[in-house]
Amino acid sequence: MDLEIFKSAIPSMGILGALFAGGLAYSSVRFAVEEDPRKGEIEDVLPGANCGACGYPGCSSFAEAVVKEETVCDGCPVGGVEVAEQVASIMGIDAGGSCEERKIAQVLCQGGREETFAKAEYQGIPKCSAANMVADSKSCSYGCLGFGDCVAVCPFDAIYMNNNDIPVVDTDKCTGCEKCVIECPRNIIELKSNTEKIETRCKSVLKGKEVKQVCDIGCIGCTLCEKKCPVDAIEMEDNLAVVDSYKCIGCGVCVNVCPTNAILETPFESIELAELEKEEVLVVTDDCVGCTLCAKKCPVDCITGEAGAKHEINTESCVKCEQCIKACPKDAIEYQ
Missing domain, CATH: 1.10.15.40 (Electron transport complex subunit B, putative Fe-S cluster)
Structure with a gap:
């Protein structure tokens, strides 16, 4: 290489570099986007x-x-x-x-080793996603496979496997990030509002007879919960009891009548929303004629009294379902 050409090129490159640097510096100031x-x-x-x-x-x-x-x-x-x-x-x-209000993951299955049985011995990769791809090894094709894929993906250690091979969510640690919901191949994990009071812990849509053959604790679609709910908050969809969280008042009637314990109260701490905060209690006024209709309609048996005499409401047991108000022919029940 010609040394003279090289020497003359150095100043030129320096000048060009300075020009480009100056241009970039000007542009960074002139066209800068201010960040809030x-x-x-x-x-x-x-x-x-x-x-x-x-x-x-x-x-x-x-x-x-x-x-x-x-x-x-x-x-x-x-x-x-x-x-x-x-x-x-x-x-x-x-x-x-x-x-x-916040969303918390809930496992909608209770059928572990004690409530279900193995149809075959699975010897593949110990992951739910892998087991779900082969022939069903568990009696219930809708139930949890129990390998803990949800536990593995939870970044907050909010899920653990119990002794019955069913994942349990720590409601205090759960952030509702939805990773476990996405990971579950059986779609039995859902995000639930911590204002919900009752939930059906089952995802099977099999008919009652079929459910009994594969799980001791699944929803059998008997409709008892739907019939007994005082506020019509439960409907049967594909043989499965579905609770309307907006209508549900958490009286627990459905929990008590469910023959398989498939319906449970949620593990969330009670949250009183503004629209539900009522200091008033239901009372029977002097207009009561003792017809006993209110007592017969009360789903939690909190109304007592002899026929022909004024009745009384146990305010501690009352769930404010207002069935007594609807049943009273004399409008003798009101909030005070």
């Missing part, structure tokens, strides 16, 4: 799990969406109420009552 400082503040209060439970790829994306008002302040299920309130404070808005 609240985005960084929100990222600082988020858990940093980047689990995607909020519906965004990570915490940074969620923070950006909040700033752009594309999502709500309580959209992070991992952070819960505390984080929601901090995010709301940064945004200068009220977190609102929705922060009281």
Whole structure:
């Protein structure tokens, strides 16, 4: 190489480099997109799990969406109420009552080794996803396979296997990230609102006789719960009892009448929503003629009294289903 050409090229390259650097520096200032400082503040209060439970790829994306008002302040299920309130404070808005409610994973199957039986010995890869691809080894084709795929994917250690080979969700640790829901090949894990009071712990749509042959604790579609529910909150769909959480008042009548214990009260702590908070109690007024119709209609037997005499309501046992109000011909039952 000609040394003279090389020497003359060095200054030229230096000048070009300086020009390009200057151009880039100018562009970075001239065309810079200012970032809302609240985005960084929100990222600082988020858990940093980047689990995607909020519906965004990570915490940074969620923070950006909040700033752009594309999502709500309580959209992070991992952070819960505390984080929601901090995010709301940064945004200068009220977190609102929705922060009281959160989604929690629930396993809708109780049929473990004790309630079901093995149709064949499975010797393949010890994973639910693998076992589900071969011939059914478990008596109930809708039941949990018991290998714990859901436990393995949970990033918060919120699921563990009990001694009956059924996964159990720790409601305090669960963030509703939905990873276990997606992982379960039998689709028996669902996110439930912690305001729900009753749930059917079964996913089988087999007829009653078939259910009895494969599981001791499955829903047999007997319709007793549907018939006894005082507020018509239960309907049978494909031989399975489905509870309408908006109608359900948590009186427990369905739980008590279920012959297979397939319907249970949820393990969630009781949350009193604003619209359900009633300090009033039902009482029988002096207009009562003692017809006993209210006592006959009460699903929890909290009304007592002799025929022809004024009746009384045990306010501690009363579930406010209002069946007594509907039954009373004298309008002698009211809230006080």
